[in-house]
Amino acid sequence: MMKIKNRNPFKVPKGYFNSLEKSLLKKNQVNFNAGGFKIPKNYFNELEKEIFKKTIKISKLNNSKILKRALLTFSGIAASIIMFYIITNPYSVTPKSYAIQDKEVFEDFIENYYLEDFESYEIFSMLDENEIQATFVYSSKP
Amino acid sequence: MTPQSLFIKALKHPDSRDEAFSRLVSEYKERLYWHIRKIVIDHDDANDVVQNTFIKVHINIENFKEKSSLYTWMYRIASNESLNFIKSKASKMGLKNQEWIESLADGLIADPHFDGDEAAIILQKQVAQLPEKQRIVFNMRYFDRMNYESISEILGTSIGALKSSYHHAVKKIKIRLNDEN
Numbered sequence: 001m002m003k004i005k006n007r008n009p010f011k012v013p014k015g016y017f018n019s020l021e022k023s024l025l026k027k028n029q030v031n032f033n034a035g036g037f038k039i040p041k042n043y044f045n046e047l048e049k050e051i052f053k054k055t056i057k058i059s060k061l062n063n064s065k066i067l068k069r070a071l072l073t074f075s076g077i078a079a080s081i082i083m084f085y086i087i088t089n090p091y092s093v094t095p096k097s098y099a100i101q102d103k104e105v106f107e108d109f110i111e112n113y114y115l116e117d118f119e120s121y122e123i124f125s126m127l128d129e130n131e132i133q134a135t136f137v138y139s140s141k142p
Numbered sequence: 143m144t145p146q147s148l149f150i151k152a153l154k155h156p157d158s159r160d161e162a163f164s165r166l167v168s169e170y171k172e173r174l175y176w177h178i179r180k181i182v183i184d185h186d187d188a189n190d191v192v193q194n195t196f197i198k199v200h201i202n203i204e205n206f207k208e209k210s211s212l213y214t215w216m217y218r219i220a221s222n223e224s225l226n227f228i229k230s231k232a233s234k235m236g237l238k239n240q241e242w243i244e245s246l247a248d249g250l251i252a253d254p255h256f257d258g259d260e261a262a263i264i265l266q267k268q269v270a271q272l273p274e275k276q277r278i279v280f281n282m283r284y285f286d287r288m289n290y291e292s293i294s295e296i297l298g299t300s301i302g303a304l305k306s307s308y309h310h311a312v313k314k315i316k317i318r319l320n321d322e323n
Contacts, residue, residue: 035266035285036250036258037179047175048167051193055163055200 146212153203163203167196170213174220180281181224183246183270185255191227195220210295217296221278228274243270243277264322268315279304280311 143151152162174195179188198219206215232242247270250256250263258266269277278297282288283304290301297304 035180036256036262037176037185038255038257039175039185040255044171044175047171047189047192048164051167051171051196052164054193054197058197058201 147208150203150206150208150212154206159203163200166199166212170216171196174216177217177282177286178220178224180285181221181278182227183243183250183266184253187227187231191220191223194227195223198223214292214295218298221296225274239274240271246270264319265315268318271318272311272314275299276307276311279307280315283308284312 149162149165152158153166171192175188175192178191178195179185182188182191195216199216202219206212210218228239228242232239235242237245244267247267250258250266256263269280272280275297279293279299282293282296283290290304293299293304294301299307
């Protein structure tokens, strides 16, 4: 008898109590704007649009921030790899640059050597008439 | 997985976020707006706060741990945003929060977005005189007919404290209304 008394024989459908509140609210038709407050016509549609506009802007801003951050990280890594390479191999870059510098110095020397003792009239004396003409007559057309 | 967990997953996933967020906005925009409106009173202010609320939801959805329901979490954000808004607005005007709210309630009669009768204006003025938290509890219980469990989750206050707060609020309003009559 005691056992029978303590057991509840009634059952409810699964998830009944979760949906109960919602259905009761619907039946009661809770008036959220109770109290006399009003809104402009079509306000909620405009509000939705405004919210989407703002969130899209924020998403774009976040994406560009992510892109910028990725670029900065990438260039930072690249710079540090180059620095590391230069520091650990100090002679790997220099021989080539030495060779280029040597070549330039040598060509300058030859040019200066030839021009050092010449006056301008001497230079002209080495040119024929056509070459002199071409030097003085400027033509805008090639 | 519950439907809510699936929905939150959709909100967190970049591919489905926009569509899920659109559903979220259309489902909750009105409730959140009215909740905020009753706290900040002015329509333009409520418009700013409701937009900020949804933007905060959009930004922080990835950090939402599902310890409470999504609805509760959004209401909490809306409540905090509203209170912060009042604080900043009042300090800009050089007023206390309470003074700012009372001044708004006093101006309701001339507000184009208010069409309540005399009784509604008197009630709003009395509600505006309640302390901040008590006012929110009163609004949620009296106007929105929320149960104490939901209010407790949203405001992070015990049910006992809420019941007492609501009881005191009703008592104060009744006394003041009697005095006015």
